[in-house]
Amino acid sequence: MPLVRRRISTRLLLITMLAVMLAEVLIFVPSIANFREEWLSAKIETAAVAGLASRQNNPQGDAVLGPDQEASLLKALDAKLVAIVEDDVSRLLARDDTLDVVDLQIDLSRQNPFRMVTGALNTLLSGDDRTMRVFGPVGDGSLVGEVVMSEYPLRRDMLIYSRNILFLSLAIASFAALLVYGSISAYLIRPIQAMTGSMIRFGEKPADVSRIIRPTGRDDEIGVAEAELAAMQTRLADTLREQRHLADLGLAVSKINHDLRNILASAQMISDRLATLNDPRVQRVAPMLLRSLDRALNYTQSVLAYGSAVENAPVKRRVRLKQLVKHVFEMVAVSPESKIDCVNAVGGGLEVEVDPDQFHRVLVNLCRNAVQALEGNEAEEPSLVRRITIAARQEADGETLIVVEDTGPGLPERARENLFKAFTGSVRSGGTGLGLAIAAEIVEAHGGRIALADSATPGARFEIRLPAGSSHGATAGPVD
Template identity: 30%
Template sequence: DRDDDPGRGEVSDGDPAFTTGGATVDGRTAGYRFAAVEVTTPRDETVTVYAGADLAAARDAVGTVTRAMLAGLPLLLAVVAGVTWLVTRRALRPVEAVRAELAEITASGDLARRVPVPESRDEIAGLAATTNETLAALEESVARQRGFVADASHELRSPIASLRTQLEVAAAHPGLLDVDGLVADVVRLQHLAADLLLLARIDAGDRPPARPVPLGRLVRDELERRAGAGRVAVRASIEGDPRVMGVPGRLSRVVGNLLDNAERHADAAVELSLREEAGTAVLRVADDGPGVPAADRERIFERFVRLDDARSRDEGGAGLGLAIARDLARAHGGSIAVGDAPGGGAVFEVRLPAT
């Protein structure tokens, strides 16, 4: 702050200018850091006042720090590297355990084994848990595949054995040749091979291009194709013509398999209805047969499952019709379920998203 002392000069408002240079003080030359400030004297003379600080102390301090860092840096880097290695090794130890167990599973082929899940609730534990879920799904898939192959082999063995027997008898006694029986066995074998091929394509993810399909027209065509060929008459109630996205041939297969199943178990009548409910095409096929017990309503959709094992294979089929119908319905984004028909018997309901 300024006062009324006439001997004091007035400092200009400008910031001081800093420079670095050499100066000789008391016969000793050294480097200095200078600050220059302009001052106005009481006589209105402007002079420049210089103030300097010796840089030797600062340079000595910087040199000391530099030498200390150069001496301690290698040790510091070694400590950091060691700590990093230990921490990383400990963190990746569960990953190595998972890798080693997967290698053992691959070498042994034992899909029942599982990888260890660490107690920590981190990403590695999540990876191990997901790996175990994948192994469980893979084990189930392989088991199903093996069962499918075994069941298919068993089902194919019967018609092939029958054909061989009839041909051997015909070769020895031509007069005993049963042409109708041979044709029936060949047709059955052909249908079974077609079913197995379709299931294999579904399992492989085969998805032909979908297009809008008028379901009412498709059901009418299927009924006309079967007219007079079934054991019982089919009463149909078709309301409208809901459209669904799908493959016409495979949708016809769903309808045909359900009608085949209903006709096989019906006593005297089969009823089919089709309508659209809240944006969903609903197809129902009911029969007046013995129905399906509640405990078996999920099992009947498994492959090669027949609840009527006492029947002959010609009457009971190979147990693939409902499995194919369910897989095809799911492939079209729909579902299929079985319940009790209002008049007794079983009713199968297929729901497909309408467009």
């Protein structure tokens, strides 16, 4: 099994942690701004409480706090100046003699989200040695508190708060990532790993059906993928078995073909001698026999090409279709005892551009199938019509329609499903289905198409359609 350098599960774990941390960052920015606002408001509220307390102790408004009290208040607020404004009257509560120039003024009554965020970032990045003056209303706004102090304590507390948020975010991110990782690993990663392992094992030995994945029966996308993978592996295993059988068959055919060509060559020599006899019956049969032997030799030469799933490219010639059909019926050689009528309904003037030998094979294969279907019913009522008809015409769109029709029992449903597939589309017991497969391949090589047409009458009706421009001359009679 190949080494997986970067696992999906590890990537998902890292991505989940980064996503949670990003969410925490988005939460942190307004959170730290709100922390700064509350920290400053607490200082102002403390100053206001101190001012109210001093007013109650000395209603006449004289010196409100003694030196020791001022020092205690400044130390408690970590400030250098504390004052309140009440009824437009400013009252100084405490002041440090070392008070210097104010670098920053913050009016809490004019804060908005944007100013809060920018102020918090400014404090974190630059708030160290600056002196700030903070003032704002307290309660119902009748009292305004004012504090002058260093920005360092605020920045220090904000950094501590940020550190705590960071640790909390890491804990939440790790916990969430582990939960997501466990869920994804159980419901997604492990099934994918199982499918990957199955594909690798199956690829090492596809003929072994025990290596086909067994679907778990899940009703989600993973279950569908497992079922489709099992179906695909099953089809591939079946195809490989068929290919192996075809390879064995091809080897056997090549051996038979070698000896059969020698036998046919000897038979051709004998038939040539028979053609020199003056017997009228021999003279009538000899040309037919010679043509059959010539075609048989050509077929033996093309057997291996078909075994390699390759047909020779058609060498098209202009052919009189009626004469070609006549030769086909002679080749089929229907015995008189079968009482099968072969009707050549092709018009005498219809010409088609096809490879004569290949198209002869197409019509011969179709007619032989029809003869076998009709001869299989010889035990039935002798009054049954047994007829094979070949007709053709040129359609309005320029296509040439060729129909091969018989009056047999028709094709069963199981044969229709794999009609033009070799070794699976046979109708009769012991058949290979190669005839229709060869016919379909040749017709497609000519740019046409072949199909079993639906017919209201009993029997089989095959329709061959050749592309426009392939026919010339007069058309035949009706083919419907």
